[in-house]
Amino acid sequence: MENKSSPVESVDRALLLLMRMRDQGPLSVKAAAEQLDVAPSTAHRLLTALTFRGFAAQSHDRTYRPGPEISGHPQPFLSTQTLGEHSQAALVRLQGTVGETVQVMVLNGGNIQFVDGVESARNLRVARRIGDMMPAFVSSGGKAMLAQLPNAELEEIYRSGLQSWPTGKITTLASLRRSMTKIRRDGFGTSFEETEQGVVGLGVSINDADGRPVAAVTTATPSIRFDRSAMPLHVEALQLAAAEIMEKLRGV
Structure with a gap:
């Protein structure tokens, strides 16, 4: 031949x-x-x-x-309405465990978009956001999702640089890559007053069968009462909620 x-x-x-x-x-x-x-x-x-x-x-x-386009596990389109509906029960249980406001969000380019949440019943609490957007690299959930992506994809997303944010601490692609290394090792993202002053966030990514981020679930605590010793409990509760939400989404 x-x-x-x-x-x-x-x-x-x-x-x-x-x-x-x-x-x-x-x-x-x-x-x-x-x-x-x-x-x-x-x-x-x-x-x-x-x-x-x-x-x-x-x-x-x-x-x-x-990748997902040829592995037999392509990521289906997931509407924010569907995500919100399939997350509600897990969010209620998560909020009951941690006692703070909890939220679910998705990646939208280099940003996150808040989809739904359950507010804390305490007088001093972080308000629930729905539909709001902000840079992913200032949010604990955004960081958790970005950490699931290879560095080459991060560079493509932020090829024009990282946008400025009043309380942001990650300002360059190099510092973003360094922070991703730690999050991949730890299995969760943090935001210490990076989305806004007075708020501490912890976040876990919700991944599909190929390890791609579908969404993220987070806790939001007023910094004045944030207790670092409670972090393991909160992260464990977040991981359980993420697994529950992903299990429900598999049936969509």
Whole structure:
């Protein structure tokens, strides 16, 4: 059989990488470069493009695997109404456990959008937000979701830089990447008066079967009564709520 060359070399290389991940498992940038006989920078650009379109996904060990578009687990469209309806029972239980305002939110580009929540019954409490948007990197839930994304995707989201926010503490892409490393290790995000003065937030990402963030659930506590020793209890309650919400969303 005649050995024909591809008319579009970059497309052919990307397809070869997809076949390699499908047949032989996760692929590092170095292995991809060796497989294609190209420079690592070229392999990295191809893998980044595949990741951006959902055909590949980067794991925390920096290897690449088939993404949701070809793994059989594409992420369905999820309306904020559906998320709110399927989160309400878990939010009520979470609020009863932690005694503070709790909320659920989604990523919207480089921002978060608040979907629903349950307010604390205490006189001094953080108000529930619905529909409001703010930069993801100032919110505990936003950070928790961003931490599920590979650095290449973060760079694409914030390619124009991080917008300023009056109480924000993360101001550069480099500092964002550093904070993501800690959140990936800890399994939750924090916001110490970064969304606004006087509010401390803890957040956990709600992930789909491919580890992609679908939403996040958070607690919001007035800083004057925030107790660091209660953090493990709050994080455990958040994780239980996230698992409950994801279980319900799987049936959507």
